[in-house]
Amino acid sequence: QQQVKQSPQSLIVQKGGISIINCAYENTAFDYFPWYQQFPGKGPALLIAIRPDVSEKKEGRFTISFNKSAKQFSLHIMDSQPGDSATYFCAASRRTSYDKVIFGPGTSLSVIP
Amino acid sequence: SQTIHQWPATLVQPVGSPLSLECTVEGTSNPNLYWYRQAAGRGLQLLFYSVGIGQISSEVPQNLSASRPQDRQFILSSKKLLLSDSGFYLCAGGRVGEQYFGPGTRLTVT
Numbered sequence: 001q002q003q004v005k006q007s008p009q010s011l012i013v014q015k016g017g018i019s020i021i022n023c024a025y026e027n028t029a030f031d032y033f034p035w036y037q038q039f040p041g042k043g044p045a046l047l048i049a050i051r052p053d054v055s056e057k058k059e060g061r062f063t064i065s066f067n068k069s070a071k072q073f074s075l076h077i078m079d080s081q082p083g084d085s086a087t088y089f090c091a092a093s094r095r096t097s098y099d100k101v102i103f104g105p106g107t108s109l110s111v112i113p
Numbered sequence: 114s115q116t117i118h119q120w121p122a123t124l125v126q127p128v129g130s131p132l133s134l135e136c137t138v139e140g141t142s143n144p145n146l147y148w149y150r151q152a153a154g155r156g157l158q159l160l161f162y163s164v165g166i167g168q169i170s171s172e173v174p175q176n177l178s179a180s181r182p183q184d185r186q187f188i189l190s191s192k193k194l195l196l197s198d199s200g201f202y203l204c205a206g207g208r209v210g211e212q213y214f215g216p217g218t219r220l221t222v223t
Contacts, residue, residue: 032210043117043203043214044157089157093210100147101212105156 006104019077023090117215136204
């Protein structure tokens with residue numbers, strides 16, 4: 001019930017294309033769904049996050065789509081750029097003080113020119 | 114926003130030697146604090162987390178330990194390092210579901 005599944009494991013997209021990463025969770029108590037971006041040799045950085053009371057959140061070229069009934073959420077990167085090449089982690093948590101953040105296994109994205 | 118400080122950035126230690134990695138948090142009080150380990154090309158393995166001074170929860174059995182002597186200080190230790198302890202160690206801090214990560218420490222045990 002605590003697991004977050006993420007696919008694909010790796011993704012290659014042409015510059016200008018759309019990158020799509022999908023995640024699924026089981027615990028309906030989760031109420032906060034962040035995405036993290038990690039460049040090689042660096043710590044993950046919070047990219048964008050969504051709460052289950054909205055179905056979509058957009059920040060620049062990054063959009064989270066959320067389907068509460070299916071317990072799925074996805075990250076869309078529009079007009080993908082080589083600088084977007086990184087590992088992306090989805091995550092889920094409960095917005096209380098004492099709970100851990102559960103991370104997906106990660107997706108390695110390569111954007112080729 | 115919060116800033117997580119970690120040091121050193123890289124560390125090479127022989128098998129059997131002790132370890133002490135320190136993490137400090139700036140910009141918030143009473144954060145939840147976390148230690149993760151990441152193998153090359155792999156995901157984030159939660160090692161320890163703390164919700165307050167002196168309160169440590171261990172996620173995996175290993176020869177590592179953690180301590181939180183002050184509200185914004187989190188220390189990862191080992192008395193005797195193993196080859197399998199090599200990896201990228203990340204400290205994170207946050208509240209109410211959000212986590213902010215430090216720059217990480219690359220540990221190589223030889």
